[in-house]
Amino acid sequence: MRADRVSLELKNSLSELSTLGSSLEQFGEALGLSSKILFEISLSMEELFSNIISYGYADNAVHWIKVAISHEDEMLIIRLEDDGIPFDPLKAEEPDCECPIEQRKIGNLGIHLTKKFMDDMVYERQGNRNILTVKKKITAT
Template sequence: MNPMVCCKTSFKLKNNLSELDTLCRNLQQFGNSLGLTKKCIFQINLALDELFTNIISYGYPDSADHWINIAISHENGTLIIRIEDTGVPFDPDSVKTPELIDKIEDCRVGGLGIHLIKKLMDEIVYERCGNKNILTLKKNIETFYDELTT
């Protein structure tokens, strides 16, 4: 895969946990088309899973259907992922994430998902535009190309 090649994809997910399978399928298809390693596709899937699960768990006080838009582009060895939702304002950076944990008694599950996203992505930018949360994630994938396709 030539890292200079620009590719993009976009899709939308309904606010239902069953859409995690759709997310996985879309990311696998996109990752394979770029020749990304299984590990890289896994990490992107995990970060987006945590965000998506968070949005549908806490974003919507009503029980109506809502759409979450995801757009991914690949430019010069970096993946740029944009997630848009119309849920309540939520900046992941405002979540206190765990310090280094070395005892099980100290381990709390709150904030774990956001902690994983921050560690797996290289950059996270949050904006609130009108009624939308827009989160832009960046991940450097230069070291993640499948050896067979480079």
């Protein structure tokens, strides 16, 4: 069966990464995506999801993060919605990838990779929610 849309509600916990990963894998395999494209999508989703749970919340309560995966023509579309503090990953500072090892920092590297791997990213703040829509071209190569 080929689902055109998958919706998930995930807790703000790293343990949910495997649920997210296997959902992406199933969706990608049904679309016949190459392992390289699937890898780039999985990595980007891990980076965005782990960012939300690491920096999005000041309290220790359980929060739900909504993930919707769909596709339209040649694009895979993933929408992430969370009720964390306002955070626009597109405005995150670019890491310095040239400087010597002693000064090298890991901060924002995940977002940097995500921006490289995804073809389009749009951020919106609606009420108390961050909504990030990312798109990836899935044309077979």
